[in-house]
Amino acid sequence: MEKRILDYTEWQDTADTLHLFLQMAGKVKVERSTKRPEWGHVRMPLTIDGIGTGIIPGNGSSFEIYFNLRQHHVDVQNTDGGKSRIPIEDGLSVADFYAQLMSALDYIGMATEINTTPQEFYDEAPFEQDNKHHSWDREAVAAYLENLHFAHRSLSRFLSPFRGKVDMPEFFFGTMDLSGSVFAGQAAPYSGTDMVGVNCFDEKFVEYGFWPGDVRMSKPAFFGMPYPFIPGIESYASMLKPDRAEFRTQMSEFILTLEDAFSYPDPEQAVVDMCRSSFEIVQRMDRWADLDWITEPLTYPASPRG
Template sequence: MDKNFLSFPDWQATADTLHLYLQVAGKVKLQRSYPEPEWGHVRMPLTVQGIGTGVIPGPDTNFEIYFNLRRHHVDVQNSNGIRTRLDLNDGLSVADFYQQLMAALEFIQAPTAVNTQPQEFHDPVPFPEDTRHHTYDRHAVELFLDNLHFAQRGLTQFLAPQRGKVHLPAYWFGTMDLSGALYSGQSAPYPGRGRISANSFDERFCEFGFWPGDPSFTDPAFYVMPYPFLSNIGSYESMLSPSKARFLAKSSEFVLTLEDAFSYPHPQQVVVDFCRTCFDILQRMDPWNDIEWITEPLTYSR
């Protein structure tokens, strides 16, 4: 493993296990948090050494669950100072992790019952029964964290100056991606069914993210997904930058693989340019109201 990234098949066993560990914690946050539009209450912040839930409202005190992916443990603590720690090791099954986390929540006086069925996962087994997923390769986990930090810098550089409603990049436990979004403020109800989609797609917006790949698309990649979805971009494809970026009509999103981003001399700027040109194409094809104000440059000096 001498590359600065892994293709999904290279670490799928670990990726699946980590994905499910984080889902258990994410479902705790979902159960306890006050609902926000577009599922904003389930976003999990990236930290210097890992991924956390951030502050969760508890029955009497606030609490948090924090995955340190450098030292490979999980800290569970409340605002009164009660805390405990779980170790992350190869061989720790999802079932064992689930039981340990539920016990930890009892210990810090924040017992929380969750839906134990995995969401948006290709191989779902209820958490208490899942002894199938138990692989934990520390090197792969740390490399994934490195990739998240690289992605966070590029995506934030593009999103931070935008005006209006912006979600800066955070981890989503359902799809294992790090993403943020820029919103138009214009209603656009989802035409289909499903609780997740109906509450995700209720406003014109554009998502900018990174995901490590999955069994159907094995290359870790950056993506830009406008909603309402685009079926094609026609002649605007020539506006895309860098040259290795492409639009996938099947999934209605723009894609730039991590490997392609790293192939350029200035990878972070390439990610910024990719986001910007995708958003420019969207505004050519389906312009938002007040776009001139949303994109008006800031005047702060550094």
């Protein structure tokens, strides 16, 4: 595996362009999909070649928007055979892509009106007016995809054995992270009033994910975010593994940078260790009611026999 680490500052122009392209597809999915708890309906699955919306309910049929990040195009297609392809290349602006995406949706009979203000992004220029973001570095996109696959393997190893409600790693278009969560099944009402928070934070959980960095923190990193936010976690820092992982109080998150993960002999295990030890810290401070069942080992045989 190529261990290329992309600092956000190295590919910001391309990262932002990709982020905004994906946001448009995510917003189409938001408008069309049946609502699920914790914004589960907006998650976008990772595939071998890229990121897609998955199946979206349409007008009498279904459709999807798929970003092939190896061949550098976007396919918009429905279950009736309608298909439109948008090539992605350096110079394609956010405004131009928005116009092409809306045209493609109309072509397959799935015209969808979306809120064109970017979500959870530092620049609020509406998609149809954004001619500033138009970069496409193919090598950087390829490296990002490889990092997403590494993150998916690592996070899945940790998340898969949990019983109960678990979201496996998928893409969130708002913050451009690939993440999954373990839920306690215990209500934990949110004290804020913002739409995202009210519909995200409603029960105890810990989210684990990977994001490529942003304008506030340029290093790509794995994170663990417990909710409710627990004061005093830093006092358990000695339990956190591996040794380069840390709890950042200002973010209320456990952090292991991608660079640090790759510095260990077994990078995937380093990520699993960060997730597992941080989960143990959370349980030390606020033990979940059904923890014994949630963490009870699975009993599948090592080599299933038919």
